Amino acid sequence: MEAGGPGRPGPSGRPTTGPGSTDGRLRTRLRSRRRSTPAPASGVLERLARRLETVVGPGAVIRDPTERATYSSDGLTGWACVPGLVVLPTTTLQVAEVVATCDRFGVPFVARGAGSGLSGGALPEADGVLLVTARMRRILELSPRDRLAVVEPGVTNAAVSLAASPYGLFYAPDPSSQVVCSIGGNIAENSGGAHCLEYGFTTHHVLGVELVLPDGRVVELGGDVAETPGYDLRGLVIGSEGTLGVVTAATLRLTPRPARAITAVASFPGPEAAGAAVSAIVAAGVVPAAVEMMDALAVEACEAATHAGFDTDAGAVLLVEVDGPELACEATLRSIAAACRDAGGTNWHVAADAADRDRLWRGRKAAFAAAGRLSPAYLVQDGVIPRDALGRVLVAIGQMAAKRGLRVANVFHAGDGNLHPLVLYDPARPGETERAEELAAAIVSLCVDEGGSITGEHGVGVDKVCAMTAMFDAADLAVMARVRRAFDPKGLCNPGKLLPTPRLCGERPGPYRPHPLETAGVAERW
Amino acid sequence: MVVGTSPPATARPADTYRPTTAVELADALARGDLRRARLAVTGGGALSGRGAEPSPVDVVVDTTGLTERLRHWPADLTCVVSAGVRLGDLQEALARHGQRLALDPPDPDGRLTVGAAVAAGAAGPARQRNGAARDLLLGARFVLVDGTIAHSGGRVIKNVAGYDLTRLLAGSLGTLAILTEVALRLHPRPAETLTLVATATPEAALRGLEELEAHGVEVAAAELLDNELSLRLESRLEGRLDGGALRAEAARARRLLSEVGVAASPLPNELEAPHWTARSQAHRPAPGGVAVHVATRRSQIGLVEEACRRAGEVGGLGFHRASHLGVGVHDLIVVADDVDALLPALAELVRELGPLARAAELIGAPEELRREVAAAPPSACAPMAAVKRALDPENRLSPGRFRPWW
Numbered sequence: 063m064e065a066g067g068p069g070r071p072g073p074s075g076r077p078t079t080g081p082g083s084t085d086g087r088l089r090t091r092l093r094s095r096r097r098s099t100p101a102p103a104s105g106v107l108e109r110l111a112r113r114l115e116t117v118v119g120p121g122a123v124i125r126d127p128t129e130r131a132t133y134s135s136d137g138l139t140g141w142a143c144v145p146g147l148v149v150l151p152t153t154t155l156q157v158a159e160v161v162a163t164c165d166r167f168g169v170p171f172v173a174r175g176a177g178s179g180l181s182g183g184a185l186p187e188a189d190g191v192l193l194v195t196a197r198m199r200r201i202l203e204l205s206p207r208d209r210l211a212v213v214e215p216g217v218t219n220a221a222v223s224l225a226a227s228p229y230g231l232f233y234a235p236d237p238s239s240q241v242v243c244s245i246g247g248n249i250a251e252n253s254g255g256a257h258c259l260e261y262g263f264t265t266h267h268v269l270g271v272e273l274v275l276p277d278g279r280v281v282e283l284g285g286d287v288a289e290t291p292g293y294d295l296r297g298l299v300i301g302s303e304g305t306l307g308v309v310t311a312a313t314l315r316l317t318p319r320p321a322r323a324i325t326a327v328a329s330f331p332g333p334e335a336a337g338a339a340v341s342a343i344v345a346a347g348v349v350p351a352a353v354e355m356m357d358a359l360a361v362e363a364c365e366a367a368t369h370a371g372f373d374t375d376a377g378a379v380l381l382v383e384v385d386g387p388e389l390a391c392e393a394t395l396r397s398i399a400a401a402c403r404d405a406g407g408t409n410w411h412v413a414a415d416a417a418d419r420d421r422l423w424r425g426r427k428a429a430f431a432a433a434g435r436l437s438p439a440y441l442v443q444d445g446v447i448p449r450d451a452l453g454r455v456l457v458a459i460g461q462m463a464a465k466r467g468l469r470v471a472n473v474f475h476a477g478d479g480n481l482h483p484l485v486l487y488d489p490a491r492p493g494e495t496e497r498a499e500e501l502a503a504a505i506v507s508l509c510v511d512e513g514g515s516i517t518g519e520h521g522v523g524v525d526k527v528c529a530m531t532a533m534f535d536a537a538d539l540a541v542m543a544r545v546r547r548a549f550d551p552k553g554l555c556n557p558g559k560l561l562p563t564p565r566l567c568g569e570r571p572g573p574y575r576p577h578p579l580e581t582a583g584v585a586e587r588w
Numbered sequence: 589m590v591v592g593t594s595p596p597a598t599a600r601p602a603d604t605y606r607p608t609t610a611v612e613l614a615d616a617l618a619r620g621d622l623r624r625a626r627l628a629v630t631g632g633g634a635l636s637g638r639g640a641e642p643s644p645v646d647v648v649v650d651t652t653g654l655t656e657r658l659r660h661w662p663a664d665l666t667c668v669v670s671a672g673v674r675l676g677d678l679q680e681a682l683a684r685h686g687q688r689l690a691l692d693p694p695d696p697d698g699r700l701t702v703g704a705a706v707a708a709g710a711a712g713p714a715r716q717r718n719g720a721a722r723d724l725l726l727g728a729r730f731v732l733v734d735g736t737i738a739h740s741g742g743r744v745i746k747n748v749a750g751y752d753l754t755r756l757l758a759g760s761l762g763t764l765a766i767l768t769e770v771a772l773r774l775h776p777r778p779a780e781t782l783t784l785v786a787t788a789t790p791e792a793a794l795r796g797l798e799e800l801e802a803h804g805v806e807v808a809a810a811e812l813l814d815n816e817l818s819l820r821l822e823s824r825l826e827g828r829l830d831g832g833a834l835r836a837e838a839a840r841a842r843r844l845l846s847e848v849g850v851a852a853s854p855l856p857n858e859l860e861a862p863h864w865t866a867r868s869q870a871h872r873p874a875p876g877g878v879a880v881h882v883a884t885r886r887s888q889i890g891l892v893e894e895a896c897r898r899a900g901e902v903g904g905l906g907f908h909r910a911s912h913l914g915v916g917v918h919d920l921i922v923v924a925d926d927v928d929a930l931l932p933a934l935a936e937l938v939r940e941l942g943p944l945a946r947a948a949e950l951i952g953a954p955e956e957l958r959r960e961v962a963a964a965p966p967s968a969c970a971p972m973a974a975v976k977r978a979l980d981p982e983n984r985l986s987p988g989r990f991r992p993w994w
Contacts (some may be wrong), residue, residue, distance in 0.1 A: 064748075207798070208916075230802060233759060252748045265752065282967040287844040287883035288915045288949050289709070289720075293764070293975060294989065296756030297722060301748050321804025324652050346661045347686060347776025348825060373761040386841075388602055389833035394824065446744045450663035478746040479664070515747040522749055533749055534739065541738040541979070542751045548978040549971060560750070 089172070091500040107146045107189065110167050113148055114191075117159045122197075133192050136177040137186040137239075138525055145172070145186030153311040154272060154280060157208030161308060162278025163193055170554045175215060180442065181523025183250060183303045183559055190554075193308060195246050201225050202311065209316045210286055215246025215309050219253075222314060231316040234261035237519070238427055246309050251300030259477035260351040260385070261317065265300045270313035273299060276306075276555040286313050297375045303521050304429035304556045306549040320385035322396055323351065323426040323482060326421045328407040332377030333357050333460075333472060337453030339380060339405035340476045344449050348397050353477030357456070359436060360429045360473040360484070367432035371408050372426020380476065381426050382406070407441060429473045437486035439495075441502045445509035446518040449479045455512060459483055462504055466497045470505075477502070480518035481509065482492045507532060522560050528567040530560075602628065606650040610731055610768035615651070626984045627733065631704035635953035637873070638708055643988035651703050654768055658823025665774040666726060666743055668716035671767040678702055683777060684893040689776050690718035690775045692864070694872040697836060703767040709759025713809035713820070716914045718775065722758040727771035730757060733985040743771040756975070762806025763980045763986045771780045777820035778808070782838045783860045786817045786852035788843065790889040790911070793817040796850040797913055803927060811867040812889075817913070818867055819852065820860075863945055870910040870919075873952045877923040878930055880937055882948040886916035894903040895940035896920055903935040905929065919951070927954060934961050965993045 115123045124130055125147060134142040146169070153159045162500035164171045170190035177184055186192040199216035201221070205211070211222055219240035222233040236255035237243055243253070249271065256264045261267075270284035284296035299306050330336040336355050343350065356364065356379045361372045372379050380402065384394045399410055413419040433440050449453050456472060463470040463485070471484040483505050487498035506516050506529055516522070516529045530539060543561055549551075558566055605622065607613035615620045617658055628642045631651035638640050654672030661667065662685040669678055675691070681686050692712030693705055697782060700710075706728075711720035719722065727741025730753075740753035758766055788796060793812045797819070800807055809820040821841065823834040838854060845852045855863055873879040884892060889911060896907040911918045924930045934953075938945045949960055966972065973994040976983070 151649075205885070205887075207887045210885070252752070254746060262723070262926040263746070263748075264756065264895055266719065273968075279970070281971060285947060286885055287947050288912075289695050289881075290966060291949055291963060292968065292993065293969060293972045294709075294722060294755050294759055295968050295975070296760070297752055298757075301752050309781040317805070341663050342666060349776070349824065387804055387833070387837055389836055390685045390806070390823070393833050446746050448664040448666070448740075450661060459814060475746075479744055480746050487851050513742070514744050515749050517749050518746040519748060526749075530750065533742065537736050538738045538740065538750070539885065541732065541736065542740075544978045545753065545756075545975060546750060 091305045101109060105303065106167060106169065110163065110169055110191070110299075111147050113163055113167075114147070116148060117163065117212070118151050118156050118402055121150070122150045124150075129438055133174065133177070133186060133194070135295060136174065136179045136182060138180050138182040138185070138300060138523070141182045141185050141524055143186050143188055145192035145535075146189045147288075148192045148194060150194045150197045154274070157193065157195075157308055158274045158278045158280050158309050160191070160193055161262045161274050161276065162513070164554060165277045165552065166568075168552065169555070170557050173250075173304045174555050175247035175248070175250070176218065176242045178239045178243045179247055179251060179414065179521065179523065180444070181251075181303075181517070181521040181525040183523035183556070184247075185524050185559075187557065195244065198310070204466040206316070209318075211314045211316055212286070213245055215244060215249070215310055215312065217245050219243050219245060219248055225314045229373070229527045230319050232319055233314055234267055234317045235264045244313055247311050247315070249300050249312060250302065250304045250520065254478070254480070254519045256354065257383070258354045259353065259475070260349055265297060267317075268300055268312055269315055271296050271299055271309050272311035274310055275309040275554070276550040284313070301521075303523060303560050305560050307547060307555060318498070320351075320387075322388045322391045322421070323383060323385040324391050325383045325413040325422055326395060326398070327372065327382070327409075327411050327422060328399075328402040329373040329376035329409040330378045330380065330405070330407050333456035334453035335406040336378035336380050337456055337476070339402045339407055340452055341450050342401040343398055343406055343585060344400060346397060348394055348401070350382050350394065350398060350477060351385045352381075353475070354381040354426050355472065355474055355476040356380070356381070356429055357428065359469060359471035359486075360433070363432040363436050363471065364425050364429035366435050368425045368428045370428075371422050376409070381422060421483065426473070429471075430482070433471055433484045433486070437469070438488050438490065439486065439498075440471075441485040441498050443481070443483045443485065443502045443505050444517050444520040445481050445483075445514060446505050447479045447481060447509050447512045447514035449476075452476060452479065453515075455481070455508060459505055462501060466501050468494070468498060469499055470501070475518075479514065481505075503529070524559055524566075527558075527560060527562050528561050595724060601646050602648050604648045604650050606652045606653040609656055610729060610737055612655065613654075613766065613768065614731045614735045614737045616735075617731060617733060618632070619960055621962050622649075624984075626987060628986055629707070629766055631701040631707070636947075639987070640958055640991040641955055642806075643991075644984050645987070649766060649922040651766065651768075652701060654703070660685065661743075664866065665742070665776070666742055666745065666771060667774060668769060668771045669702050670769050671706075672701050674698065675700045675702055675705055682740075682774060686777050687774045688777045689724060689772055690714045691721055691724060692868050694869045696869055696872070702770060702772075706758050706759060706767060706770055707762045711912070712871075713811050713864060713912065715912055715917075716807060716809045722755050724773050725754045725758060725770060726773055728754045728757055728767055729769035730765040730767050732765050733980050733982075738765075741771065745773050761986060761989045763976060763989050765985075776824055778824060780823045780834050781860060782809070782821045783855040783863060784819045784821075784841060784852040785839065786850050787815055788812075788817045788850050790893045790909075792848070792850055793893055793913055794886065794889055795848050796845045796852075799844050799848050800841055803840070803844055805844065807914065809864065809867075811870075812911040812913045813867060813870050813911070814909055816851070817850065818863065820864065837907055853991075867910075870908070872919070873921045874923060876920050876925075878953045878957065879930060879935060879951040880948055881951050882918050882919040882920065882941065882942075882944060884916045884918065884944050884947070886914060887919070888916065888944060889913070891944060892918050892920070892941070895937060895944070899933055899937035901931060905933045907937065908935075927957065931957055931960060971994050
């Protein structure tokens with residue numbers, strides 16, 4: 063076993079004490095949230111509010127405490143903080159003016175799209191401004207021939223594909239929350255989606271970005287063409303979690319729909335066998351559009367919720383999708399079927415038609431929300447491992463859970479190694495909440511030890527800011543801080559996110575609670 | 589033969605320093621001989637012709653000695669490789685497991701290193717499906733001019749932890765940091781390929797590509813060299829598993845193309861490899877030549893052709909067009925016996941391109957041409973300069989590469 067990223071030694075090279083050591087690096091966090099920046103003088107927010115009202119109009123500045131409180135959390139509801147002010151601009155110039163004003167007043171600001179993020183990236187600052195882009199929902203241009211769309215940041219991910227659909231095009235990154243999540247949020251997190259294995263992530267599909275810098279200047283990064291002169295600041299800003307400025311427009315690349323998409327499922331005696339099948343598929347040079355895995359617990363939950371027809375006797379289930387030209391699809395599918403068979407798979411079923419395919423995918427996507435049937439509470443985790451470690455890691459997670467008297471349901475994107483273990487627990491039982499959080503953190507440690515990542519798609523935000531030291535050493539983080547300061551010398555742009563500080567890393571979030579949209583059945587988590 | 593301008597005379601020519609490990613390099617930068625030196629970085633010649641000529645330096649850091657690591661994880665389709673490893677050597681090692689790096693930039697003398705390809709933001713015909721160097725990067729290890737060794741990203745294909753400094757470094761022409769290792773996403777080598785060639789004007793060629801895409805044909809590469817169109821189809825599986833799918837797909841493609849007036853015929857298999865090497869190489873100017881590298885919306889290729897034609901009339905010189913058809917990136921190449929003849933032709937081309945020239949770059953141009961035909965600074969010039977200052981406050985690393993912007 064070797065971890066070994068660029069320049070990194072394997073586990074044997076890791077120090078046993080001090081910063082970066084196994085013991086010290088993933089610390090528990092307290093429930094209350096401390097300020098990330100010094101509090102501004104009293105009365106500043108009131109003056110700021112009056113000034114902002116002249117920029118965006120009184121209807122777009124929210125001062126009322128009850129209304130402000132509805133913006134306290136994003137999708138990571140264990141963290142909450144009532145914003146000092148909420149502002150809803152509608153144009154780039156308004157955003158620039160709002161940011162410039164915050165800069166002048168020395169007040170921190172946080173941007174929020176749909177608030178569906180899962181790492182607390184849009185968690186507000188108590189004495190700061192929450193800049194919500196939800197009213198910037200226009201599609202400014204759609205050019206089928208040039209395969210591009212220019213959109214405002216509040217446009218939902220699904221709306222882009224919907225607008226492109228009449229032209230046989232779609233917007234490829236498809237997070238499960240795509241009906242509600244915003245393009246601006248996708249850019250902040252470099253979102254993926256079920257089909258990212260074949261199609262890539264947001265960074266592969268954004269040609270250009272209009273960005274308001276933390277001092278209010280507006281710049282264009284990239285453009286409507288494949289290459290632009292100078293540094294790739296577009297690539298840097300994508301995935302920067304709203305810490306380098308506010309995106310006010312994006313030029314997106316549209317993709318032609320494949321000729322055919324075929325979905326299939328297979329049953330396995332356990333996660334290890336299913337993992338071996340995935341490794342075999344990858345190693346055989348087959349690139350499916352998507353490979354999803356569910357273990358027995360997850361299948362149990364989803365069948366109870368949706369009756370999608372998954373095999374409840376299976377130790378694990380694989381859901382595979384291939385797309386492309388018809389004949390190539392069929393050949394690829396045969397190859398996958400063989401790999402599954404060789405790994406001990408049974409009950410191979412190819413979706414007979416579109417309805418069958420939809421049923422299978424609905425089942426898969428419901429597995430997460432349905433986990434509530436298995437347990438009074440659960441923690442969602444997001445980690446990545448190399449694909450050749452799948453079977454081994456799933457077994458290890460099972461052992462780690464058993465040792466703590468807890469259960470873990472696994473539903474995840476096996477094709478790209480992105481795990482989403484659901485740590486099930488009962489907060490009513492003493493000590494179980496703490497054990498669950500410790501297990502969730504230990505799983506992320508395991509991912510890093512295997513050469514993976516602390517986050518595959520949810521981002522670092524505030525949730526994993528203290529885990530950054532597991533993946534990056536002091537020099538790495540110092541370089542990132544240098545780059546951040548180049549954009550935001552005053553430290554006002556989404557402070558307290560992404561990069562650890564001593565002040566931040568003494569805190570711990572509350573237990574996981576489903577987002578209201580999720581409970582209402584409007585959005586899936588992932 | 590074009591005579592390039594020589595840099596102003598320095599007290600003595602620059603020394604060359606060729607480290608074999610990142611730690612050695614970092615040490616020299618932090619504590620040793622390079623501590624206050626101005627540096628240029630070289631590695632396999634990919635950067636030659638790109639960017640402005642560097643300002644005078646004290647030491648040239650030759651990265652071709654950084655070859656200590658090549659770690660391949662075939663079951664995860666990833667690898668980590670030292671920056672000084674030649675791209676050709678990497679491909680050979682990966683091919684032993686039936687895999688490849690889906691990057692085929694021009695590499696005429698086989699000296700191109702992985703690090704140089706990344707620093708130059710290199711790309712070739714394979715970009716149609718797989719993108720440029722930036723799209724295949726997973727992580728990097730690099731050394732700053734003050735001797736700091738740092739990492740970004742990781743070695744797995746999915747990872748959003750931390751800033752994507754890896755992408756920032758791609759295409760940065762060695763001005764922000766010296767790459768010592770990169771982690772790369774790999775792809776299976778296609779078991780079979782099939783190349784179709786046709787004669788077509790830019791408009792007809794683009795229509796043909798659009799027709800194929802509209803019918804779900806997966807085109808792995810689409811190059812237009814003047815009026816010669818080359819399309820490559822690839823199968824991902826061994827022939828027997830593929831079941832003739834590739835040949836059927838090629839027949840379907842030919843039918844679709846003929847319906848829009850493009851008569852394509854298959855190239856014999858044994859001619860495919862040299863054909864595509866040449867199509868990649870066609871994007872680089874030969875010695876004595878200059879290329880205008882311009883990115884456009886792909887539907888604007890007709891405008892590019894028109895601009896070339898009119899500019900060619902003015903100078904009496906012809907421009908060759910090498911286009912990555914599907915992504916709208918073109919290299920417009922002109923060759924002349926002397927600089928004086930080149931300048932009016934290039935100036936006219938930039939004028940004819942009009943707003944399209946805002947995303948244009950000169951490659952292989954001597955300094956006086958570059959000064960005359962300078963593009964406007966990018967919109968984000970200020971934050972770009974700020975990033976440069978953050979990582980190289982004294983402007984010691986490849987100074988002047990982005991002259992006159994910073």
